[in-house]
Amino acid sequence: MRDINEHTPGEDLIIKTAVRLMVPFAQLFGLYVIVHGHYSPGGGFQGGVILGAAFIMLALAFDMKTSQQYMTIRVNTVFNNLGAAIFVGVGALSAIFGGLFLDYSALDKLIPMGSVEWRSFGIFLVEVGVGFTVMSIMVLLYWNLSSGGAMDEGL
Amino acid sequence: MKGLALLATMVTGALLLYGTGDFPPWGDPQDPASTYLSPVYIEKAVEQTHVPNIVTAILGDYRGYDTMFETVVIYCAGMAVLSVLRRNREDEE
């Protein structure tokens, strides 16, 4: 992390401080939207976009290197593959345990806690997978578009 | 050419506006969409999935394939941008 008082053209102390204060709350709100999707509007897609927007804000206010200190390109690759794999994995696992593809109630044979509860919990697992993928893909799209593919210095 | 494009747009817009005349009114309980499938979801969703938000229950459970391929589309978009734009700065120099 560079010194916050160091001044470069196009960067501003007010924006840097505001973003530094806003990013934890934006991430907390994104996690809330994913986890609370069962009870209120929201879900994996919206929460993932909010989580990705927090990283994009970091990259906009500081520079791309700062956002890559918090999420490296390697971690980003792991996240976007992991999210899609969670979704397809949950579906395939429920097919292996005797149900249809994406029929979460069949996972009751894996951990017995009631087939109806498993349908609720399966939706939660799937939303987490969607959130991972959407978050990392949004950050990846911003990195690529704003640096012309080099992913080292952006706007 | 511009006049032709404007004419085509106007004709398409007029046809679409004419087509909306046959739609049921907004929020009509007697229209086909809310007489066949919606009552089943509204009555059964909470007891079948224990999810109070019906939209999440439909997106995550009843229409799981839809959400799965939505995720796959996002993934493919990211991979397409990565494969078109990605380059290493050291390779060029």
Next chain:
Amino acid sequence: MIWQLDLMILTLVVACALVTINIKDLLGASVVFGIYSFMMCLLWAEMGAVDVAFTEATVGAGVSTIFFISAIFKTTRRSKD
């Protein structure tokens, strides 16, 4: 569904769409397109589709505007036609 509010939002939606395709400055066009998305979000929320409104607010007004702006910074700001 209040028809006065509906009419106001729909007028703003049409106005924003017309401005977006007519403006020469692409940065301004993307900002106006963000306003268009936000008006659509208000319209969805007013019709009771809160989930769609949430998606529209985050994706349409938030992230896609940033993508447009970063693409404009890498290409050109003036529209040719």
